[in-house]
Amino acid sequence: MGERVLVNGARLLDNLSAMSTFGINPHGGIDRAFAQESDRQVRAWILEMWARMGLETGTDAIANLWGKKHGSENLAPIVFGSHHDAVPDGGKYDGAMGVIIATEIMQTILERQIPTRHPLAVVSFTAEEPNAFNLSTLGSKVLCGRLAKEDLLSKTDRSGKVRLEDAVKELGGNLHHLDEARLHSGDIAAFLEAHNELGRQLEIRDLSVGAAASITGIYREKITVTGESNHAGTTMMQDRKDAFLSLSEIAAALERGALQRNSPEVTATMGYVNLHPNEANIIPGSAEGIIDIRTSNDEDLQFVLGFVEEAAEKARSRRGVQVLRECLLDQKAQPLDPFVREAILHGMAAEGEPEVTLTSMAGHDAANMQRIAPSGMIFVRSVGGYGHCRREYCRPEDIVKAANAMLFAVLELDQSMDAAKPQPAETAAAVNWEAAS
Numbered sequence: 001m002g003e004r005v006l007v008n009g010a011r012l013l014d015n016l017s018a019m020s021t022f023g024i025n026p027h028g029g030i031d032r033a034f035a036q037e038s039d040r041q042v043r044a045w046i047l048e049m050w051a052r053m054g055l056e057t058g059t060d061a062i063a064n065l066w067g068k069k070h071g072s073e074n075l076a077p078i079v080f081g082s083h084h085d086a087v088p089d090g091g092k093y094d095g096a097m098g099v100i101i102a103t104e105i106m107q108t109i110l111e112r113q114i115p116t117r118h119p120l121a122v123v124s125f126t127a128e129e130p131n132a133f134n135l136s137t138l139g140s141k142v143l144c145g146r147l148a149k150e151d152l153l154s155k156t157d158r159s160g161k162v163r164l165e166d167a168v169k170e171l172g173g174n175l176h177h178l179d180e181a182r183l184h185s186g187d188i189a190a191f192l193e194a195h196n197e198l199g200r201q202l203e204i205r206d207l208s209v210g211a212a213a214s215i216t217g218i219y220r221e222k223i224t225v226t227g228e229s230n231h232a233g234t235t236m237m238q239d240r241k242d243a244f245l246s247l248s249e250i251a252a253a254l255e256r257g258a259l260q261r262n263s264p265e266v267t268a269t270m271g272y273v274n275l276h277p278n279e280a281n282i283i284p285g286s287a288e289g290i291i292d293i294r295t296s297n298d299e300d301l302q303f304v305l306g307f308v309e310e311a312a313e314k315a316r317s318r319r320g321v322q323v324l325r326e327c328l329l330d331q332k333a334q335p336l337d338p339f340v341r342e343a344i345l346h347g348m349a350a351e352g353e354p355e356v357t358l359t360s361m362a363g364h365d366a367a368n369m370q371r372i373a374p375s376g377m378i379f380v381r382s383v384g385g386y387g388h389c390r391r392e393y394c395r396p397e398d399i400v401k402a403a404n405a406m407l408f409a410v411l412e413l414d415q416s417m418d419a420a421k422p423q424p425a426e427t428a429a430a431v432n433w434e435a436a437s
């Protein structure tokens with residue numbers, strides 16, 4: 001491949017700092033959830049940056065952002081990127097770092113005028129994180145056909161007041177044209193994503209970077225408990241139907257179930273709760289919670305769910321409440337592509353790093369992309385193992401290492417991939433491309 005090409009580390013880090021000004025709160029966390037004003041603003045910033053680089057920019061029907069350059073051969077594109085939304089009070093790295101690393105790789109290839117056989121595209125996905133619509137990895141799920149247009153058209157947010165259709169429209173998408181955003185096997189030659197690890201696996205082994213071998217399964221369920229609101233002082237303790245206490249017992253059972261598996265690859269959390277009426281002098285009449293269980297193994301999942309059902313049953317019989325359980329997500333573990341992983345490992349080796357692979361306990365768009373294209377991920381060490389909180393941090397030298405390793409992988413794949421021919425026009429993704437000015 002001749003002389004080794006490296007990214008501009010200083011520019012990469014500057015762009016990452018610039019991106020973290022969008023949605024920054026007074027505590028230094030990032031508030032940039034899907035469809036918030038900060039989401040709108042960062043989208044405009046990303047598209048403008050890509051247009052300035054000379055890319056053709058576009059927004060597809062689910063409002064994913066794209067920036068594309070041509071290749072010398074008639075091949076499907078190699079795509080790389082991540083997402084720009086964030087969890088509430090989140091970190092500066094989750095998603096953003098992957099978008100900026102992808103941008104830097106593209107910019108390096110453009111300014112060094114490195115010819116590529118494949119077209120290349122950068123992508124920033126819509127709504128990767130959970131949000132008011134209870135939909136995560138929304139953009140990549142639509143691309144790979146996991147969500148039906150009719151279901152999305154009837155979706156509203158948790159308040160019931162905002163329609164998903166309107167939220168997507170404001171961001172430049174159009175749910176009515178969703179079928180056009182759909183990609184099929186062969187439309188993309190390969191997908192690569194860089195991400196902070198969000199856990200401690202790399203730090204424990206004192207490693208800067210690692211490649212993902214697979215992505216954990218994620219199961220989410222909404223639990224709605226209906227009891228009876230009543231006076232906190234005048235209602236005797238034995239006369240209550242406390243929805244919150246019932247939900248708490250389910251949360252505690254969830255923890256007991258996961259702990260009994262005694263594995264770093266089985267976790268269970270109730271991270272979202274909502275009480276009604278939620279006032280100090282009223283017994284909670286209803287309580288809603290969302291549970292999140294992660295494992296690659298169905299037996300573990302069923303084991304933990306057994307604890308949930310047992311606690312729900314106890315609440316029904318002992319507290320006289322109703323408990324409704326509704327599955328929101330049942331995503332199985334997803335192995336990533338070995339060929340793309342090899343290219344990433346070669347890139348890591350070129351950086352002098354050991355060729356280490358991990359199972360990701362965080363969910364990622366790459367798990368969806370793997371359904372339609374060979375996909376791979378490179379992780380950057382998370383200092384202290386923090387993720388989904390404002391304490392997320394990655395060392396600059398680790399970030400630059402990952403970018404260089406991924407650039408190496410992109411160029412290797414461009415040479416080595418026997419990519420499928422592009423699909424006929426009617427199945428190709430429709431993006432409203434705007435020629436760069």
Ligand code: GLV
Nearest residue numbers: 129361362363364
């Ligand atoms: C995605 O960020 C997840 O792991 O929840």
Ligand code: MN
Nearest residue numbers: 087094129388
């Ligand atoms: Mn995340």
Ligand code: MN
Nearest residue numbers: 094095128195
């Ligand atoms: Mn992420």
